[in-house]
Amino acid sequence: MDIPIKRLPAPPLSEATEPKVFVPDIIRNYPHFALSVAQILGVPLQIYAPPILCGVPGYDTEAINHLQKERLQYLFPGSEPVSEIAIDPGMIVISNSIAEKRQPFTVIAPRYMTKFDPHGKKKIIVSLGDGPTGLAASQFAIWFAKRIGFSLVFWHTTWRDHTVTSDDPRDHMNHHAKIVLLKAQTMAEEANVPYEVDVRTISEAIADGIVTAAYDHDCCLIVMKRGDAVIGSHCDSTVERTPIPLMVVA
Amino acid sequence: MKTSKWSFLFSPYFVMTLVMVMYVVKVIAKVSVGSWINSPVLTGDGLHNLSDIFEAVLVMLSVYISRLPKSENYPFGRKNVESLLVLAIGLSMFGLTLQILNKSSIGILQFFPEVDTWVRSYLDLPTYEPLLMGSGYFWWVFGVTGVSVTLSFFVGTYQIRIGKNQEHPSLIADGKETYSDGRIEATTLVGILSEYYFQAPWIEYVLGLGVAAIVANTGREMFLHGWRALLQRSIGKDKEEEIKKIASRIEGVNNVDKLMTFSVGSTAVCIITVISRVRANMIKHVRRTAEVRLSRYLKEAGFAGHEIYVRLQMPNPNFYRVAEAITKKDEGLSIAGSLSTATHLRIYDIEREKPVRATDEPTAGLSLNEVVALLKRKRVTTFSIFLADPDLEKAVSEAGIKFCLSPIVKVLADSAF
Numbered sequence: 001m002d003i004p005i006k007r008l009p010a011p012p013l014s015e016a017t018e019p020k021v022f023v024p025d026i027i028r029n030y031p032h033f034a035l036s037v038a039q040i041l042g043v044p045l046q047i048y049a050p051p052i053l054c055g056v057p058g059y060d061t062e063a064i065n066h067l068q069k070e071r072l073q074y075l076f077p078g079s080e081p082v083s084e085i086a087i088d089p090g091m092i093v094i095s096n097s098i099a100e101k102r103q104p105f106t107v108i109a110p111r112y113m114t115k116f117d118p119h120g121k122k123k124i125i126v127s128l129g130d131g132p133t134g135l136a137a138s139q140f141a142i143w144f145a146k147r148i149g150f151s152l153v154f155w156h157t158t159w160r161d162h163t164v165t166s167d168d169p170r171d172h173m174n175h176h177a178k179i180v181l182l183k184a185q186t187m188a189e190e191a192n193v194p195y196e197v198d199v200r201t202i203s204e205a206i207a208d209g210i211v212t213a214a215y216d217h218d219c220c221l222i223v224m225k226r227g228d229a230v231i232g233s234h235c236d237s238t239v240e241r242t243p244i245p246l247m248v249v250a
Numbered sequence: 251m252k253t254s255k256w257s258f259l260f261s262p263y264f265v266m267t268l269v270m271v272m273y274v275v276k277v278i279a280k281v282s283v284g285s286w287i288n289s290p291v292l293t294g295d296g297l298h299n300l301s302d303i304f305e306a307v308l309v310m311l312s313v314y315i316s317r318l319p320k321s322e323n324y325p326f327g328r329k330n331v332e333s334l335l336v337l338a339i340g341l342s343m344f345g346l347t348l349q350i351l352n353k354s355s356i357g358i359l360q361f362f363p364e365v366d367t368w369v370r371s372y373l374d375l376p377t378y379e380p381l382l383m384g385s386g387y388f389w390w391v392f393g394v395t396g397v398s399v400t401l402s403f404f405v406g407t408y409q410i411r412i413g414k415n416q417e418h419p420s421l422i423a424d425g426k427e428t429y430s431d432g433r434i435e436a437t438t439l440v441g442i443l444s445e446y447y448f449q450a451p452w453i454e455y456v457l458g459l460g461v462a463a464i465v466a467n468t469g470r471e472m473f474l475h476g477w478r479a480l481l482q483r484s485i486g487k488d489k490e491e492e493i494k495k496i497a498s499r500i501e502g503v504n505n506v507d508k509l510m511t512f513s514v515g516s517t518a519v520c521i522i523t524v525i526s527r528v529r530a531n532m533i534k535h536v537r538r539t540a541e542v543r544l545s546r547y548l549k550e551a552g553f554a555g556h557e558i559y560v561r562l563q564m565p566n567p568n569f570y571r572v573a574e575a576i577t578k579k580d581e582g583l584s585i586a587g588s589l590s591t592a593t594h595l596r597i598y599d600i601e602r603e604k605p606v607r608a609t610d611e612p613t614a615g616l617s618l619n620e621v622v623a624l625l626k627r628k629r630v631t632t633f634s635i636f637l638a639d640p641d642l643e644k645a646v647s648e649a650g651i652k653f654c655l656s657p658i659v660k661v662l663a664d665s666a667f
Contacts, residue, residue: 026657028604049658050584059587059637064659067636071657081658112502112527119499208535215500215539243502243528243536 013143017090022046022082024095026075033110033245034094035076040116040148047072049081092247099248100239102226106140106250111243117220125153125198125219127210127234128184129227130176137225138184140249142191144223151194153217154184157209160201169199207237214244225249262313262421265412266306269428272401273303279394287387294353295434298346302431305342305424308335312420316515326557329515330479332420337476339423343430343469347462350434352376354458361452388446395439402432417554419479419516423472430465437461482512485520489551493520496543502528502536507563517555518548526562527602533562567601573625574598575635576661578610584659585636589613589621592635596661597628618642622649 019041023034026047038045049068051061059067068081085091091105099109110116126141128134138154145152161172173181181197188195198213214222222244226235235248258264280296312335320327352375359366360378369375409425412418441454477483484490494506508523522544528536540560548556575592577584586592592613599607611628613621622645625633633646634654646653 026660047658048660050582050660064587064636068658071655075657112504211532211535212538215535216542220501240529241531241535243526243532245501 013089013139015143015146017088017143019043019090019092019144019147020046020088022048022085022091022093024048024093024098026072029110029112029114030094030096031076031079032114033108033116035079036116036118037092037094037108038078045076045079046082046085047076047079048085049083051083087250089250091250096239099246100236103248104250106247108221108245108247109239109242110245113245116245119220121218121220122150123153123217123219124150124221124223125155125210125214125217126184126223127238128154128156128177128180129234130174130180131227133225133227134180135183135187137223137249138187140225141223141247142188142193144247145193146191151196152188153196153198153213153219154181154188155198155200155210155213156181157200157202157206169201172201173199205237206234207241210234210238211242211244214242219244221245221247223247223249260412260415262412262416262418263310265409265421266310266313266424269309269405269409269424270303270306272405273299273306276398276401277303280398283391283394287391294349295431295438298349299431301342302427305339305427308338309420309424313418316418316420326514326517326519329517332418332515333476333479333513335420335476336423336472337480339420339427340469340471340473340476343427343465343472346430347466347469350458350462350465354455354462357455357458358452388442391442392439392446395435395442399432399435399439402428402435406430406432414554417516419475423475426468426472430461430468433461433464434458479513479515482514485511485513485518485551485553492547492551493522493544496547497522497524497540500524500536500539500543502526502532503540504565513553514557515555516553517557518551518553519557519559520544520548521559521561523561523563525565527565528562536560536562565602568603570600570632571628571630572598572600572632572634573628573630574656574661575613575633576610583661585634585656585661587637587659588635588639589618589642595621595624597630618645622646622651625649625651 021034021038021041021043023030023045025031031045031047035045049065049072051064065081072079072081087105093103093105093107094110095107096109096111099107124141124145126134126138128138134156141152144150156173156177158169158173158177164171166172170178181199185195185197196217198217200209200213202209204212210222210224222238222242224235224238224246226233226248239246239248277296277299280299281293284293284296312331315331316327316329318324318328356375356378359369359375406425406427406429409428410422413421413425437454437457437460440457441451444453445451490509490511493511494509497503497506504525504527506522507525508521510521512519522540524536524540526533526536537560541558544558545556548558574596575586575589576594576596577586577591578593594610594612597609597611598605611624616624618641625646626649630651632652632654634656635642636656636659638655643653
């Protein structure tokens with residue numbers, strides 16, 4: 001699929017950033033899930049609708065667009081058709097398949113859910129590492145959680161340091177990971193977003209670990225950012241393994 | 251596990267040994283003092299305690315058997331042996347109820363000689379033996395009965411506590427029976443006191459009727475508990491509804507297909523089949539979460555142990571075909587505005603609400619009837635196009651095919667594969 005995308009330089013994410021929810025397909029659970037995300041954010045849902053290739057006597061492009069808008073409004077109240085999209089920091093695309101690839105925009109893979117947070121859990125888990133990707137994911141998650149009134153769980157899994165005798169996993173974190181966690185906590189406090197911290201020593205694959213933690217904390221969304229690994233990423237593995245919706249931050 | 255020198259206090263075998271010692275003392279004391287003062291309740295209760303000693307041996311045996319590990323032949327272990335004993339104790343308590351009723355009724359009847367004669371003309375009742383009560387006997391009787399009451403309540407409560415702590419329903423049931431013994435003995439004590447201070451032995455018999463009702467109710471509860479466990483009755487509709495609700499809330503679960511619950515001893519067994527479309531590498535997460543959440547719930551619901559078996563099943567493929575009229579050009583694809591601008595019919599095979607295959611059938615040169623015939627031949631159930639066309643809609647609908655207007659001109663196939 002080739003969606004026309006305007007690649008313009010975007011301003012950084014801030015409190016003033018207006019979210020935009022976009023769904024490229026009106027198939028499967030995507031539009032219903034996207035609609036619930038748009039509703040909770042209080043913004044219209046944008047649905048990709050390309051121009052008609054072959055005109056019909058009596059119908060110009062405007063008339064076709066009007067019909068599309070009317071029908072989408074009937075099916076998904078509060079939605080609007082768009083034939084191209086412009087990337088900005090608040091843009092959230094809803095699609096499982098798009099989340100599997102590296103993209104310049106934020107994507108939520110709804111997995112099998114037809115609605116965002118149908119059980120009112122109001123909790124989001126953010127995966128942190130020892131690099132900048134965890135901080136970028138935290139920044140977006142804090143902005144998103146603040147906007148919708150959710151709380152956060154900062155999750156980190158660490159290798160056991162055999163020189164440390166303590167049973168507290170936090171004592172086994174490396175220096176960089178501790179700084180990342182501290183920064184994420186500070187950002188959440190500054191934004192007044194409630195949070196919990198969950199640090200575990202590694203016992204399974206990292207992707208499985210975050211899914212397990214998301215279930216344990218009863219979270220409705222996992223937030224991650226793709227790193228710059230040469231082959232694969234924790235994000236790719238998590239997309240493949242999570243039945244819980246996953247947000248991949250741009 | 252750390253053990254202390256007092257850990258033997260938590261051993262079911264120690265508890266039951268204590269119970270046996272208590273009953274031996276009780277039998278000797280009650281039968282001798284009861285015969286001395288002609289108290290039918292006290293003597294009868296003393297004799298009943300003889301069977302309690304035998305019962306205590308059975309409880310020890312059932313505890314031993316229930317603790318044997320699971321095996322291929324006993325996949326859920328042998329905990330139900332305790333349910334068998336609970337059932338038997340429940341039944342024996344009905345017998346005890348009849349015994350108390352009988353003796354109390356005879357005691358009451360002797361205050362109404364005419365009714366007594368009339369009843370005896372129909373029933374062969376035992377002779378009434380009056381209670382001998384005087385200052386020479388009082389302290390002996392009071393002492394034996396008072397100590398018995400205290401022992402029964404203390405040991406009964408201890409048995410129930412350890413039974414719950416160690417997950418042994420037979421110990422709990424036996425503890426309840428011991429506690430019921432305490433009630434009977436307390437009634438006797440009240441009778442003794444009322445006779446001694448108010449010369450009113452009838453109070454014992456009236457209270458006896460009340461105790462009979464309490465014992466019958468305890469017996470009924472135990473009988474039902476044992477019966478339900480032995481016949482593997484479900485753990486209850488309300489609990490099953492809650493289990494379904496918990497499972498349905500798990501991300502990745504569509505709904506609950508089948509649920510089977512029953513108890514083995516005090517262990518709840520839950521076999522649940524959920525409908526889920528998750529991929530193979532997601533199954534373990536859904537299964538683990540279901541196990542964690544259901545075990546938490548079953549513990550809260552009062553089950554000492556649990557066995558949870560979670561099965562995941564794909565939803566029914568629900569195979570059907572849909573078709574779109576499309577315009578196919580070098581620039582790409584879009585839904586056709588009308589049949590005249592359509593170049594092809596794109597026919598999709600849908601499984602589990604997802605297109606899994608599509609073919610393009612050219613429509614150039616085909617008449618309306620030929621298009622409808624093509625849709626019929628391909629077993630299409632739903633046909634869509636962008637603009638309304640009354641003639642097309644009529645012809646398609648008459649062929650038994652659902653006619654739809656596409657909401658947007660984007661073809662399904664563009665994103666489906």
